[in-house]
Amino acid sequence: MNEEVILETRGVSMEFSGVRVLHSVDVKFTRGKIYGIVGENGAGKSTLMKIVSGFLQPVEGEIFVYGKKTTLNPLKAKELGIILIPQELNLVDTLRVYENIFLGNEMKSRFLFLDKKKMIEESKRLVKRFGLNISPLQFVYRLSPAQKQLIEIVKAVSKSARLLIMDEPTSALSEREVKNLFNLIRRMKEEGITVIFISHRLKEVKEIADEIIVLRDGRKVYEGRASGLTEKEIAQLMIGRHLSEMYPEKSIPKGEIVLKVENFFSADGSVKNVSFDLRKGEILGFYGLVGSGRTELMETLVGIRRKSAGRVTLHGAEVNITSPDEAKKLGIVYLPEDRKTAGIVPILEVYKNITLMNLEKYSRFLLKKDLEIEAFRRYKEKFSIVSRGPYQLVKTLSGGNQQKVVISKLVDTGARIFIFDEPTRGVDVNAKHQIYHIIRNLIDEFDATFIVVSSELPEIIGISNRVVVMRNGEVAGIVEGEGLNEKNLIYLATGVSEEG
Amino acid sequence: MRRDSIKKTGGRFAEIFSKYGIVIVLIGLVIVSGILSPSFLKLRNILNIFWQTSYVGIIAIGVTFVMIAGGIDLSVGSMVALLGAFAITTVNAVGDSYLGVFLAILATLGLSVGLGFATGVAITKGRIPAFVVTLGGMAIYRSLVLNFANGGVYMSNSMKYSSMGMSFVLGMPLPMLVFIGYALLAHIILNNTKFGRYIFAVGANETASFYSAINVDWVRTWTYVISGISVAISGILLSSMMGSVSSSSTGNGFELDAIAAAVIGGTSLSGGKGSIFGTFFGALILGVINNMLVMLNVAVYLQGMVKGLIIIGAVLLQNLSKE
Known part of the structure; x- marks a missing residue:
């Protein structure tokens, strides 16, 4: 079979301020294939992709496009059909779908006027081609995160992509939406487009990719057919040592009910008539599609959003929580879904982030900095945070370490009920593993109780004692024991069984 | 190895320069x-x-608090005239005594707290952009000052009040000592108290601060109260030094100078970054440049242009140093 090579790197190396992040990497991408690139955070995936799409220049090595040695820049890469869809979406919320699709690529009629009619027509055609049901005239802020992701892809393809690079496209998507995305990727493959797919979800990579490339510490450690490896083998290649069981042994909850929620409604209508109870020492999972009201429920519980009705009983006494501060004082703390905007204060130092929620403890009129630094050292050791020191800015830590800083901040308040919303989003396999153990250790150490919201089925099944499934703002069902399996969860979350 | 160590000293130098530059x-x-x-x-x-x-330096300290928390205060120039005029009018009403002066100062501080609080509440609870509220304040305060004096001057009848602003302590002018003392106090509040830490956190990431159980509205409101108090101190010192307040010209352009001093000192317009140390020296740099322009016989009318260029240049430098 004659395989047409779209792009090839030979001996590509990269350095940032004297630190080598890529070591002589050779990769080859051929026409009409799907490549999965996996590796821990900091393994060099994003750097390699930025080099391939012209956003970074390698310090050594060569790049060949269609067999010709090429020096890339973003504009040239675009012309050659190499399109990178970054992890953070680049859509303009206040513009319409078609305006976004043709942003920077507008069609013009005579006299420099925009040819809106033609753009709308073309957008309609593109959107339809991908089997989407979105009007080109819709404003982007009205779309769900999943729809935005799909429009981003439509936008890329509209520029006649030959090589499409997707950095973590599924991190905001539910299982169902991932399936749609995969159908789309397969359709593009049939049209001869090469797709590079970067993800932390190994199961997805294995499912969609023809070829898998594993990076570790800036080196290519594996390249081969996706079917040749199991998920576990991939994970082991990524971290370079034997991966002991991913999930710690489940805790045995004590019978006592610490938190009881009855007929709970949020003022904005996103949460309707929710009831559940939380038993001491358990991990109660919350599963559901994006928009099912899980995050909204948690945010209303801790007073970030307003509730309109319902009864919340904490250790047998009714409470009315209207601010995160009241929740904190009652010993309930929330780890937000979006780490970058709601979890960390990026331009502040690590130690300041850790003590932020509990400054009373470190202040007697004036702040006691030595106590703060001591707290930093304590949590650095307790949760193995990789940091150069207390004064490092949080934004320069890896995703997993940022998350551990946020967890430290919450634990430092002395809370005993923890609500973790997507605690492992955007962190590597190793950090995930550590976070599961941190949760388990907190249960053993403090008799802590956890609510964990997650979109990842293996995760929620792997760690929860019971799982509440939400659909359209309501509780669709609560499963435990034998019933706690993928099929049940998907059925409850979507309302349709796989066969139907 | 060599290259590493050179890079390290380079980094060290850059760090020292960014701090003490x-x-x-x-x-x-x-x-x-x-x-x-x-x-x-x-x-x-x-x-x-x-x-x-x-006078501008003390105001700039208050503005620094506002800016680090992510806000802006354009009303300080008109407010200094309003509060100065209020102080003079109060002393004139109460009579020329130490008690009168004391009461006037107290009342002026009280009014400034009220105005700062109202500004803060309008911004946080009313969800009106700080730019709009303080731009409105700028127009309102000036118009009030002009109205009550019919466009004229507020003259102090009190010798005791007027002599205060001209007094020297240990051979140094009182306003200078107040400026230094106030800067030290502000530095401690900003860097060594819970409130100061919250100001940085709120300015750097309001959402994360809110999720971290910080009362964001309260913190932001108080920065406007501090700005108001700073303006009151400046207004009292200025009006007592001059013995009068001109309803049309006192405080004109102070907002530009105060923001310029903060920005030159490294305070970020987008919040989360800044220091009293920087603002203190930023104000002095402006003062030296003003003095130089006068000594070099540069036309008075061009001084604004020089300041304008300096403020733009300072932000440009901040951007360049980020890269």
Whole structure:
């Protein structure tokens, strides 16, 4: 079979301020294939992709496009059909779908006027081609995160992509939406487009990719057919040592009910008539599609959003929580879904982030900095945070370490009920593993109780004692024991069984 | 190895420069001024510069709090006239006594707290952008001052009040000492108290601060109260030094100078970054440049242009140093 090579790197190396992040990497991408690139955070995936799409220049090595040695820049890469869809979406919320699709690529009629009619027509055609049901005239802020992701892809393809690079496209998507995305990727493959797919979800990579490339510490450690490896083998290649069981042994909850929620409604209508109870020492999972009201429920519980009705009983006494501060004082703390905007204060130092929620403890009129630094050292050791020191800015830590800083901040308040919303989003396999153990250790150490919201089925099944499934703002069902399996969860979350 | 160590010292130098660069710039300016005009370096002139800088400098300290928390205060120039006029009117009403002066100062501080609080509440609870609220405040305060004096001047009848602003302590002008003392106090509040830490956190990431159980609205409101108090201190010192307040010209352009001082000192317009140390020296740099322009006989009308260029240049430098 004659395989047409779209792009090839030979001996590509990269350095940032004297630190080598890529070591002589050779990769080859051929026409009409799907490549999965996996590796821990900091393994060099994003750097390699930025080099391939012209956003970074390698310090050594060569790049060949269609067999010709090429020096890339973003504009040239675009012309050659190499399109990178970054992890953070680049859509303009206040513009319409078609305006976004043709942003920077507008069609013009005579006299420099925009040819809106033609753009709308073309957008309609593109959107339809991908089997989407979105009007080109819709404003982007009205779309769900999943729809935005799909429009981003439509936008890329509209520029006649030959090589499409997707950095973590599924991190905001539910299982169902991932399936749609995969159908789309397969359709593009049939049209001869090469797709590079970067993800932390190994199961997805294995499912969609023809070829898998594993990076570790800036080196290519594996390249081969996706079917040749199991998920576990991939994970082991990524971290370079034997991966002991991913999930710690489940805790045995004590019978006592610490938190009881009855007929709970949020003022904005996103949460309707929710009831559940939380038993001491358990991990109660919350599963559901994006928009099912899980995050909204948690945010209303801790007073970030307003509730309109319902009864919340904490250790047998009714409470009315209207601010995160009241929740904190009652010993309930929330780890937000979006780490970058709601979890960390990026331009502040690590130690300041850790003590932020509990400054009373470190202040007697004036702040006691030595106590703060001591707290930093304590949590650095307790949760193995990789940091150069207390004064490092949080934004320069890896995703997993940022998350551990946020967890430290919450634990430092002395809370005993923890609500973790997507605690492992955007962190590597190793950090995930550590976070599961941190949760388990907190249960053993403090008799802590956890609510964990997650979109990842293996995760929620792997760690929860019971799982509440939400659909359209309501509780669709609560499963435990034998019933706690993928099929049940998907059925409850979507309302349709796989066969139907 | 070699390259590493060079890079390290380079990094060290950059760190020292970013922290104390502003002091080096000030020293450089003083040396250049001294060469251009030898009378510049006379102790009398140096004290004068410090003195004249104090009024804007004290306001700039308040503005720094507001800006680090992510806000802006454009009303300070008109407010200094309003509060100065209020202080003079109060002393005149109460009578020329130490008690009268004391009561006037107290009442002026009280009014400034009220105005700052109202501004803060309008911004946080009313969800009106700080730019709009303080731009409105700027127009309202000036118009009130003009109205009650019919466009004229508020004259102090109190000798005791007027002598305060001209007094010297330990051979140094009172406003200068207040400026230094206030800067030290502000530095401690900003860097060594819970409230100061919250100001940085709120300015750097309001959402994360809110999720971290910080009362974001309260923190932001209080920065406007501090700005108001700073304006009151400045307004009292200024009006007592002059013995009068001109309803049309007192405080004109103070907002530009105060924001310029903060920005030159490294305070970020987008919040989360800044220091009293920087603002203090930023204000002095502005003062030295003003003095130099006068000594070099640069037309008074062009001084605004020079300041405008400096403020734009300072932000440009901040952007370049980020890369």
